[in-house]
Amino acid sequence: MQIEFVYFDLGNVLVSFDPEIACRNFSELAGISTDRAREVLYDSGLQDQYESGQITSRSFTQTLRQVLDLDAKRLPQDLVLDAISDMFTPIDSMVEVVELARRSAGRVGVLSNTCPAHWRWVRKQPWPVSQIDYDVKILSCEVMSMKPDTKIYEAAEKAARVRPERILFIDDKPENVQAAAERGWRAHQCLGGEQAKSVIEQHLGVK
Template sequence: MTPDAVIFDIGNVLIEWQPERFYDRVIGAERRAAFFGAIDLHGMNDRIDRGEPFAAVIAEVAAANPDWAKEIRMWQDRWIDMAAPAIDDSVDILRALRRAGVPVFALSNFGIETFQIGREHYPFLEEFDRHYISGHMGVTKPDPRIYEMVEDDCGVTPERLLFTDDRPENIMAASERGWQAHLFDGPVGWARRLVAAGLITRGALA
């Protein structure tokens, strides 16, 4: 069944998101391992992705962990350095879909403030027809509710949506709602899936 709309995750699909790599570079791999072992940083980020205020969450966690306060504050002060670089071939795919007249949506776990930072640094994030950002929605993937909210808003039936994400649990949740889904493991495989679906041609990416 040919999809009527294509939905992109953002982190590790359009923009690399590797906080561990950033901290390895800045404070060294050994100290980074100790830092991530001492504090649930991904849990902290989940709070931001659910819509809690970015600065307030960082300040709270830093105050609770004074030995790591400097490193925790980097999560805010140098966030854009963690969310980098853009995955250029995926951006090309997004633009090829737009040239082909295919509606493209973003569905991403992202904080309210962090998404605004991302938009300022990556203009292609403005090129989506619709944005579904967890911080604004108050719920994160893979909660089934976020997929339901997308369906209700966009008006496309589940079986006509094609979604890519790098997290298996997010893909599984979409599939369980009847969405077509592709586990993102790089732009090449994603492009092949879209060509097979009849949405773009190989020549469109040349």
């Protein structure tokens, strides 16, 4: 059955990222060890709460201040959000891959577990991949559900306005791909770049 919509994951598909860089950035800003930064950002579940839309950017920053007993002067919100977001690098070849998918399928979208700070940071970069105009944007922080939970896929299907079997989805995590496949999507696990290009060529029959 012909593919009519292609969803791309953000992290490790459209852009690469390294949470250890975010931990180092925040540790320098807060004056704490990298291990402590990792603990308060990730091990505590705070980042997941932020990405799932349970808390706002303001609440995220305020929680960090409370946990570390630091005031707004030491941890200004803008600097905190930049510190946790400055960990991405572009996968330049994905511009061509997304456009290839658009020409062949007609419409494309991004389907990502991400928070407002990360999304804004990526989109404001001068990289070509950051300027892609998506037909649909499904972010976990906006729909308040994270892959592989059912709700985020339901939102993506509704926004795509096509039958599940006509959706192709590319993601780097097997559990996210499996959840999509169980809904009838054509889903493929791979990284951005040549792997993603091969998937598009295979499923859409293009070069």
